[in-house]
Amino acid sequence: MNRLQTRLGKLELQNPVTVASGTFGLEYGEFFDLNRLGAYVTKTITLKPKIGNPPPRLYETEAGLLNSIGLQNPGVEEFIKLNLPELKEVLSIPIIVSFSGGTIEEFTTILSKLERTDGIAGYEVNISCPNVEKEGIAFGVDALVVYELIRRLRSFTNKELIVKLTPNVTDIVSIANAAEEGGADSMALINTVQGMAIDPLSGKSRVKMGVCGYSGPAIKPIALANVFKVAQRVKLPILAMGGICTWQDAMEFFYAGASAIAVGTYNFVNPKACVDLIDGLDNYLSEKGATLQDIIGKVSF
Amino acid sequence: MFNRIIAINSIEQLNESYYVISVDIGESVKEIRPGQFFELKKPESCYPMLRKPISVYDIQSTKVSFMIKKLGKATEQFAVMKAGDKLDIIGPLGNGFSITEGNKAIIVSGGIGYPPLYYLKTQLEQAGKTIYWLHGGQTSIDIFPADEIWTDDGSAGNKGFVTEGLTNYIKNQKPDVIYACGPKAMLKACHQIAERNSVPLFVSLEEYMACGIGVCYGCAVKVRTDNSIGVTYKTVCKDGPVFEAKDIVWE
Numbered sequence: 001m002n003r004l005q006t007r008l009g010k011l012e013l014q015n016p017v018t019v020a021s022g023t024f025g026l027e028y029g030e031f032f033d034l035n036r037l038g039a040y041v042t043k044t045i046t047l048k049p050k051i052g053n054p055p056p057r058l059y060e061t062e063a064g065l066l067n068s069i070g071l072q073n074p075g076v077e078e079f080i081k082l083n084l085p086e087l088k089e090v091l092s093i094p095i096i097v098s099f100s101g102g103t104i105e106e107f108t109t110i111l112s113k114l115e116r117t118d119g120i121a122g123y124e125v126n127i128s129c130p131n132v133e134k135e136g137i138a139f140g141v142d143a144l145v146v147y148e149l150i151r152r153l154r155s156f157t158n159k160e161l162i163v164k165l166t167p168n169v170t171d172i173v174s175i176a177n178a179a180e181e182g183g184a185d186s187m188a189l190i191n192t193v194q195g196m197a198i199d200p201l202s203g204k205s206r207v208k209m210g211v212c213g214y215s216g217p218a219i220k221p222i223a224l225a226n227v228f229k230v231a232q233r234v235k236l237p238i239l240a241m242g243g244i245c246t247w248q249d250a251m252e253f254f255y256a257g258a259s260a261i262a263v264g265t266y267n268f269v270n271p272k273a274c275v276d277l278i279d280g281l282d283n284y285l286s287e288k289g290a291t292l293q294d295i296i297g298k299v300s301f
Numbered sequence: 302m303f304n305r306i307i308a309i310n311s312i313e314q315l316n317e318s319y320y321v322i323s324v325d326i327g328e329s330v331k332e333i334r335p336g337q338f339f340e341l342k343k344p345e346s347c348y349p350m351l352r353k354p355i356s357v358y359d360i361q362s363t364k365v366s367f368m369i370k371k372l373g374k375a376t377e378q379f380a381v382m383k384a385g386d387k388l389d390i391i392g393p394l395g396n397g398f399s400i401t402e403g404n405k406a407i408i409v410s411g412g413i414g415y416p417p418l419y420y421l422k423t424q425l426e427q428a429g430k431t432i433y434w435l436h437g438g439q440t441s442i443d444i445f446p447a448d449e450i451w452t453d454d455g456s457a458g459n460k461g462f463v464t465e466g467l468t469n470y471i472k473n474q475k476p477d478v479i480y481a482c483g484p485k486a487m488l489k490a491c492h493q494i495a496e497r498n499s500v501p502l503f504v505s506l507e508e509y510m511a512c513g514i515g516v517c518y519g520c521a522v523k524v525r526t527d528n529s530i531g532v533t534y535k536t537v538c539k540d541g542p543v544f545e546a547k548d549i550v551w552e
Contacts, residue, residue, distance in 0.1 A: 025516035027539075030302045043516075051533045058509045058519040060351050065511060072518045072534060216350065268511040269342070269350050271304050271391065 003291040008260050009185030010160045013038035017278050020241045020264030021098040031271040039094040044126045047106045049075035059197050059206035064216030068209040076110045094121030111156045122160025128191035140166040143178035150182025164188040176234045188239040190223045216265040217243045231257025247280030257297040304391045323366035335421035336543045339392030340513040349375045354510045356417035368416035395542045403477025408434040411483025412443045437463025464490040492546040502546040508537040515539025523550040
């Protein structure tokens with residue numbers, strides 16, 4: 001019996017452990033067999049290549065990491081020509097392509113291009129990147145826009161459509177509801193929380209762009225609260241992320257209602273974090289005589 | 302490339318700011334090229350959580366050593382470690398220096414830019430090259446053995462910037478190649494001098510890093526390219542840390 005098996009909308013996963021978009025690459029194949037993951041999520045791609053934001057792009061604070069990469073990526077054409085074949089060559093697990101756009105038309109154009117390829121199991125619609133002006137977060141904060149975007153994207157694909165939500169909103173549940181009504185299969189939450197750091201001596205912002213995205217252990221309780229709130233009110237399965245480092249962290253998110261989880265920042269700390277987490281989870285559930293499905297949503301008070 | 306938690310073989314304090322840590326990585330030393338680096342972390346450290354990129358300073362048999370300057374929390378954590386304590390290391394990382402044709406090389410370093418060039422120097426010597434090394438620092442604390450020394454305050458060697466020394470030296474003896482590592486302003490000045498004298502210059506850059514292996518795009522450097530806008534960002538960790546200076550957009 002595979003006690004770690006889980007389902008994320010249309011996707012059957014051998015285990016619930018994936019990677020957060022933008023924190024992972026085939027390079028990690030140097031450290032472990034990537035096909036041990038439940039699924040693989042790509043770095044976000046956009047219609048046109050993006051060179052990203054000026055450096056410094058990173059700064060580590062007391063309990064997390066600030067970043068402002070700015071969705072640097074080669075664009076969808078190059079992704080299809082060069083990156084996707086490499087991914088397909090190496091991976092037998094579901095490949096989930098993360099993408100973002102500046103207008104609904106850009107989103108639909110990317111999706112229709114991706115739909116003409118094979119080897120993609122699903123899509124993560126990134127409407128929550130805090131580090132680009134037009135793309136991403138401009139969409140993720142308005143329920144009506146989210147509904148309209150997902151409705152349009154739904155008409156282009158039957159594959160898994162995951163909507164990635166930002167915590168930087170007044171009411172994440174209303175955004176999640178809009179994604180559900182629009183026809184999404186599942187939700188990924190949370191993207192980074194807005195953050196900033198300033199050198200106390202020089203007064204200079206640590207990250208060139210100033211306000212940027214904050215990830216890592218500091219945001220775990222925030223992510224957990226968002227996952228719990230959304231799980232209470234929305235039926236769609238949840239792919240949870242935000243500060244997850246260990247199998248114990250992952251267990252918290254399963255209890256809160258997540259069907260799968262992603263490791264992000266912690267990949268940089270421990271390149272084998274994902275497999276350590278899978279092994280830890282498997283050992284624990286085995287000892288407990290439970291399956292993952294027994295845990296999901298079973299938080300008690 | 303490997304990730305290992307490994308006991309420190311030795312640690313030597315050079316002065317109040319600089320120290321050298323060495324670890325025995327066995328046969329893996331053979332993978333290392335000059336200019337490459339490792340990402341170091343004290344295991345179990347929650348803050349700093351991220352690894353720190355540290356260049357290879359020297360290799361003696363199967364031991365690789367890192368010369369480190371205390372610049373922040375992580376490098377202060379490493380500084381008080383002892384032989385036998387464990388370090389979590391990933392490497393070797395990055396592209397490293399190529400040893401080019403031609404016989405005469407100049408090396409220019411500033412402060413903690415010294416270590417990657419030291420290992421390069423040993424390799425250049427093995428390849429039979431003639432080397433002239435100019436090293437500069439703020440004060441005598443930042444000074445290590447070289448052919449010509451410069452300090453900002455005159456506390457060791459000549460008073461002034463090391464790039465002044467480069468300008469003077471190159472007037473009389475044009476090299477085939479220059480290798481440099483140090484603060485951005487020094488590298489930019491080296492670039493201008495190299496360009497004026499039509500000498501190829503290879504620089505090793507430093508940038509705040511997270512993954513160290515080319516996935517997070519955190520350590521960006523602006524370079525010239527042939528796309529529609531003429532520039533793009535490359536990663537210091539994977540595309541670099543060594544770049545040919547003429548490819549970089551010096552801002």
